[in-house]
Amino acid sequence: MNHLMRDLAPLSAAAWEEIDTEARQRLTPQLGARAVVDWAGSGGGWKRSAANLGRTARLAGPPPGVSGDVRVQQRRVLPLAEVRVPFTVDRTELDGAERGALDLELDDLARAARLLAEIENRAVFHGWPEAGFHGILAGAPHGVAKLGADAADYPVTIARAVETLRIAGVEGPYALAADPETYTRIAESNEGGHLLVEHLTQILGGKVVFVPGMDGAAVLSQRGGDFVLDVGQDVAVGYSHHDADTVSLYLEESFAFRLVEPDAACALG
Template sequence: MNNLHRQLAPISDAAWEQIDASARDTFRLRAAGRRVIDVPAPGGPALGSVDLGHLEVGGTSDGVEARMFRVQTLVQVRVPFTVARQDVDDVERGALDLTWDAVDEAVERLVDLEDRAILHGWAEAGIVGLTQASTHEPVRMRPELEQMDDAVAAAANVLRLANVEGPYDLVLPQELYTRIAETTDHGRPMLGNLVPLLDGGDILWAPAAESPVVVSRRGGDAALYLGRDASIGYQAHDATTIALYLEESFTVRVHQPDAAVALVA
């Protein structure tokens, strides 16, 4: 037993399987940040910080120099939610039409927080994101949607001139992604016009993104460090509901700040 206390929940193995599967499917669909940076294997719930590989002078004592290891602490996030005991019991009766909306909503909230931290930072958690760390000036987008390819091409060229090789991914906020997906240019889908500009990269839907960003997928430029990866735990229950939570501990480190270019209106 670990401190998620899943064994104490009045939830059968079959019901846990459905709940976990729903969470995984929603996570895979919605998460964009993990696709553009490295994700080393989780260090486990005991991991509280990552070593930055640098020392700083801490002073001297009796002629002995002291130097402190620089570290970046992880932040633990938890999203509480509830499921109905009726739904859990219905699994044992063979129900296959359960939607687990509360599970999906919790996953969406966690993924959006993680993606915002990766892309744009999270000051309270000591995280500097890709767009904050970038050494490149943002590329301006013209108001005409049909000119989006000019901005994407310019951003990719900025990376090439900085000797940052591709492929490049284009991360788009939800509203802009929808507009582009529904727009044609001379009879051709706009998404199709943008793909060739990315040297084999992808166009990613990121509901939590605050602005578009073009980022190299060459690897080694930034990493999401996980203690405990997204996991569902048990908190309490009564006669009708079961209180669960989604928990994750993580931090983000940008190693090479020249690998991403933001696009701004």
């Protein structure tokens, strides 16, 4: 990962370890889309440019000046998108890491982690037209009802979504991906002394997932093969530049999202 230029940064091994650990801790609970789609990080890292679609496009003919009975095609691929989110770290905090401080102020890293997670989650669920990614919610042909403000209605609505997928021939188990507002409403609700989230996981046969950056919710099949997040380089921290007071770093990843089977999701608003 030499392109990250980490060896040029005025950071010690202890400081890098602290920053990497903080980045993982911040990102893990926020990269919600990864919990409900297939991971297809097939290697290649930063050098990898595209995901194979297994399709071809017919070309009009062979190169100019060549004639004859020939069939020519070109492989189709989906280019990976590169995402870089900059952040800064105060050099006094880096000095603290050298002294063994455990309470470093890395608020700007937390902001960058939230933003990167929202970009990836939103690309998966709402699409990224300029990058050629089709989102799960935009592609879902099934719609039952929007999850409103009354969480008491959620079990019935989600059960209908599950039944809709089953009738369409889409097997489970299923998961519920929910935006922050919906997820919080579920987490704070109970039915007769029992947590609502426990009832919903029984209906789904799977989990309820918190997805920052998503608008609304969706029930998705977890049978596999329907939604593919294809990662070239997973999220990493790189170095940009520094001055006397701050060090400028960034979070970076490359990925593509493929909506293989739109029928495997049911949008809920």
